[in-house]
Amino acid sequence: MGTARVIFDRWDGRYAERMSGVRSSAVRDLFAAAARPDVISLSGGMPDVRRVPHEAVQRALRDALKHDGAMALQYGGSDGRFALRTTIVGLMAESGARLTEDDLIVTAGAQQGLDLLAKVFLDPGDTIICEGPTYVGALQAFSAYQPRIECVPLDEHGMRMEELEETLKRLGPRGAKFIYTIPNFQNPAGVTLSPERRRRLLELARTYDIPVVEDDPYGRLRFDGGHILPLRALDAEVIYLGTFSKIFAPGLRLGWMAAPRPILAKVLLAKQAADLCGSAFGQCVAEHYMKGTGWRRVLADLTHTYGERRDAMLAALAEHFPGDVTWTHPEGGFFVWVTLPAHLDTKALLAEAVERGVTFVPGSDFYPDGRGCNCMRLAFCYESPEQIAEGVRRLAEVCEDKLELYRAFVAAGAVPAGARATG
Ligand SMILES: Cc1ncc(COP(=O)(O)O)c(C=O)c1O
Numbered sequence: 001m002g003t004a005r006v007i008f009d010r011w012d013g014r015y016a017e018r019m020s021g022v023r024s025s026a027v028r029d030l031f032a033a034a035a036r037p038d039v040i041s042l043s044g045g046m047p048d049v050r051r052v053p054h055e056a057v058q059r060a061l062r063d064a065l066k067h068d069g070a071m072a073l074q075y076g077g078s079d080g081r082f083a084l085r086t087t088i089v090g091l092m093a094e095s096g097a098r099l100t101e102d103d104l105i106v107t108a109g110a111q112q113g114l115d116l117l118a119k120v121f122l123d124p125g126d127t128i129i130c131e132g133p134t135y136v137g138a139l140q141a142f143s144a145y146q147p148r149i150e151c152v153p154l155d156e157h158g159m160r161m162e163e164l165e166e167t168l169k170r171l172g173p174r175g176a177k178f179i180y181t182i183p184n185f186q187n188p189a190g191v192t193l194s195p196e197r198r199r200r201l202l203e204l205a206r207t208y209d210i211p212v213v214e215d216d217p218y219g220r221l222r223f224d225g226g227h228i229l230p231l232r233a234l235d236a237e238v239i240y241l242g243t244f245s246k247i248f249a250p251g252l253r254l255g256w257m258a259a260p261r262p263i264l265a266k267v268l269l270a271k272q273a274a275d276l277c278g279s280a281f282g283q284c285v286a287e288h289y290m291k292g293t294g295w296r297r298v299l300a301d302l303t304h305t306y307g308e309r310r311d312a313m314l315a316a317l318a319e320h321f322p323g324d325v326t327w328t329h330p331e332g333g334f335f336v337w338v339t340l341p342a343h344l345d346t347k348a349l350l351a352e353a354v355e356r357g358v359t360f361v362p363g364s365d366f367y368p369d370g371r372g373c374n375c376m377r378l379a380f381c382y383e384s385p386e387q388i389a390e391g392v393r394r395l396a397e398v399c400e401d402k403l404e405l406y407r408a409f410v411a412a413g414a415v416p417a418g419a420r421a422t423g
Contacts, residue, residue, distance in 0.1 A: 080106025158193030185333025
């Protein structure tokens with residue numbers, strides 16, 4: 001990892017107050033280190049686009065220009081091309097959610113959806129509820145609008161409903177602007193919200209009159225177990241964020257937001273201010289790529305590949321990490337969340353890990369308040385099973401010294417034995 005450069009900024013003091021709480025993400029900062037050929041990247045959640053056949057993309061590009069040439073190169077509607085929205089309606093129907101083209105808009109990735117939602121809902125000091133830990137990009141998007149962020153802890157079945165209820169009670173009716181959740185193969189924890197908890201979450205949201213934002217980039221990347229209905233399928237009031245980043249390619253920057261129409265109208269105004277309209281060209285390419293069944297074969301191959309890599313990671317963790325370290329067992333998606341004994345700081349391990357040729361993301365990045373210090377997120381989406389096994393082995397070596405030291409402290413009574421953060 002290159003050392004962070006300190007840049008003298010003569011405009012310091014002129015920036016808007018809202019930027020003061022926006023932190024850089026270690027994931028982004030690690031991109032340079034992760035690109036070194038000798039470094040095994042267990043940090044970035046990068047879809048393996050190397051497995052997307054270029055011929056299929058070339059065909060989609062050719063068809064886009066042939067059939068939609070002038071339109072593809074022109075400004076388009078702010079809500080996105082109707083044909084792509086029809087494709088999205090079909091995708092949502094497959095996952096169990098019924099809606100029409102008018103119930104959604106196309107966005108520049110789900111990330112833009114997060115930013116636009118924050119823009120239309122949040123005033124400084126407003127409260128929002130997220131899972132703890134949660135997606136670092138959401139924290140970045142939200143924090144620019146200066147909310148107070150309440151984190152509800154997770155366990156292996158997703159957000160814990162008793163804690164959510166306590167939080168809602170404490171805040172009172174309409175006490176939060178929205179509840180943000182990633183129900184499937186959560187980023188960063190890899191866990192999935194159980195069907196019972198999905199129902200309970202919606203009940204609570206209704207009781208306290210708070211909108212729910214469901215962010216679902218990984219829902220189609222399931223290796224084990226059966227499909228679980230999205231929140232949007234259970235309640236048409238839910239705001240749903242989807243993306244083509246994981247089923248096609250993030251380079252297109254295409255996603256969508258389905259929401260009740262009054263909310264969509266507000267979001268559309270914010271989107272017009274942000275970019276007038278999304279890339280018509282990218283939308284045309286996606287439309288053609290998603291025609292026929294080829295994309296389904298590519299996605300099935302990708303999902304199978306991610307599943308093999310998840311297996312490799314879990315096997316390597318079991319082989320190399322000792323009993324005082326725990327981790328989640330994702331049924332899909334990209335990530336495993338590892339919890340070391342409390343008092344160990346994974347941020348302090350990162351430089352040494354990079355030195356030994358492996359990257360991960362420290363757990364505290366996924367909290368707004370520095371919690372999660374003893375945790376780390378490992379991504380299994382990009383490296384081969386062999387590289388993953390080797391990366392985990394190197395990481396275990398890095399952790400082992402610190403674990404030894406920790407155990408010596410525990411033995412000497414200097415650290416409360418068994419103390420462990422919940423992650
Ligand atoms: C939970 C979550 N939400 C949103 C995004 C952003 O996705 P997109 O590429 O669609 O902007 C990601 C990307 O990793 C993610 O993990």
